Amino acid sequence: MSDLEDDDVPQLSSHALAALQEFYAEQKQHTNPGGGEKYNVGRIEENWLSQFWYSQETALRLAEEAIAAAGEGGRVACVSAPTVYQKLRELRGEDLAVYVFEYDRRFAVYGEEFVFYDYNNPLDLPEDIAAHSFHLVVADPPYLSEECLRKTSETIKYLTQGKILLCTGAVMEEEAAKLLGVRMCKFIPKHTRTLANEFRCYVNYDSGLDHDV
Numbered sequence: 197m198s199d200l201e202d203d204d205v206p207q208l209s210s211h212a213l214a215a216l217q218e219f220y221a222e223q224k225q226h227t228n229p230g231g232g233e234k235y236n237v238g239r240i241e242e243n244w245l246s247q248f249w250y251s252q253e254t255a256l257r258l259a260e261e262a263i264a265a266a267g268e269g270g271r272v273a274c275v276s277a278p279t280v281y282q283k284l285r286e287l288r289g290e291d292l293a294v295y296v297f298e299y300d301r302r303f304a305v306y307g308e309e310f311v312f313y314d315y316n317n318p319l320d321l322p323e324d325i326a327a328h329s330f331h332l333v334v335a336d337p338p339y340l341s342e343e344c345l346r347k348t349s350e351t352i353k354y355l356t357q358g359k360i361l362l363c364t365g366a367v368m369e370e371e372a373a374k375l376l377g378v379r380m381c382k383f384i385p386k387h388t389r390t391l392a393n394e395f396r397c398y399v400n401y402d403s404g405l406d407h408d409v
Contacts, residue, residue, distance in 0.1 A: 251386040259283035266331040275335040318350035336363040349375040366394040381405040
């Protein structure tokens with residue numbers, strides 16, 4: 197190729213090149229997270245696709261609640277709740293099965309336990325995800341809207357054998373009760389960032405989250 201032709205090849209600016217290198221470095225890290233560290237909360241960082249992360253204390257409390265609610269040999273579905281999923285992976289015993297239903301494809305690093313999920317298509321799930329195949333569904337709808345909660349509720353009711361742990365805004369209390377038969381708990385979840393709306397947990401079973409905290 198001549199020097200003239202070389203000059204015609206588009207060149208990346210230094211800023212664009214740095215951004216591209218950073219992207220490739222992140223991709224390498226996500227595809228090879230490195231042993232047990234990949235299950236740590238915060239290993240995959242927040243961005244516009246995913247939920248705001250729960251604090252470590254809240255993630256631990258919700259994961260412990262999920263383990264107790266699912267019981268020995270239980271199956272837990274985390275719907276748009278990746279922080280709880282990551283903490284469950286950190287804590288679980290060999291007899292607990294955990295899946296993360298998530299729009300953010302970065303969570304595909306978790307292999308078969310990752311299920312791509314778009315709340316706009318609430319029942320568009322893989323064939324091997326059978327109806328009522330989870331002892332507990334932990335769900336955190338990505339938006340505080342009636343539409344989002346209604347569509348996510350379709351997924352929840354399809355997946356669960358009965359127990360539901362819902363995390364969403366306090367403003368959704370009436371709608372959540374109507375759609376899922378859940379009630380607000382005493383436990384108040386916290387996030388790593390301050391949110392504009394008060395956030396609460398809701399359940400439809402006798403939960404440790406409803407005891408004095």
